[in-house]
Amino acid sequence: METEQLVQEVVEVIGCKLRARLPRSGRIDDANDVDVEALGSQAVDWLLAALYATSGTSPLARRIGPVYSSEDLARWLVAPGSEPLTTQAVRKRAKGGQLVGFLTDDRQWAFPAWQFDRAAGRLVPRSEVVALWRQLPRDSFLSDVDLAAWMNTELRSLRKTPAAYADRHGADAVELGSAVSRLRRRAA
Secondary structure (H helix, E strand, O other): OOHHHHHHHHHHHHHHHHHHHOOOOOOOOOHHHOOHHHHOHHHHHHHHHHHHHOOOOOHHHHHHOOEEOHHHHHHHOOOOOOOOOOHHHHHHHHHOOOOOOEEOOOOOEEEEHHHEEEEOOEEEEOHHHHHHHHHOOOOOOOOHHHHHHHHOOOEOOOOEOHHHHHHHHOOOOHHHHHHHHHHHHHHO
């Protein structure tokens, strides 16, 4: 079987399964409209990325990828059945370096999806990704938006994004340290 034919068949099978798990209204506006548990976290990531890529957003926003709002995280950072956090508590975690977050042009907090794992109906921050975020140069002309884009940009030296590299190898990996040093030099 040729590669293109195989891809088409796989897409068709996935499409059927996806359609069965999406809202009956046929409309998806954000991650709240998707049954994460039924669909699976990798498929949700792909779906959110596809929605984001086709939404007419800026190139910088596409580089950062899908994001959650403070309201989303207020619900999804706690275990099922627990009281939700306040949006103020979520923002406080971002300001304290416990989450990767930034203010958008319209002064709304945004939290990139690549910093989370999904487990038991909730979002769990990837500690090594957040640790890498804390290492980035905040005392330069680079904004938090620029830094979030850098974390989700594939680097040749790592053969993956810094966020993915940190998640797999740790925020203190030598190769990642070199990439952060290069970023610091450019930002100086």
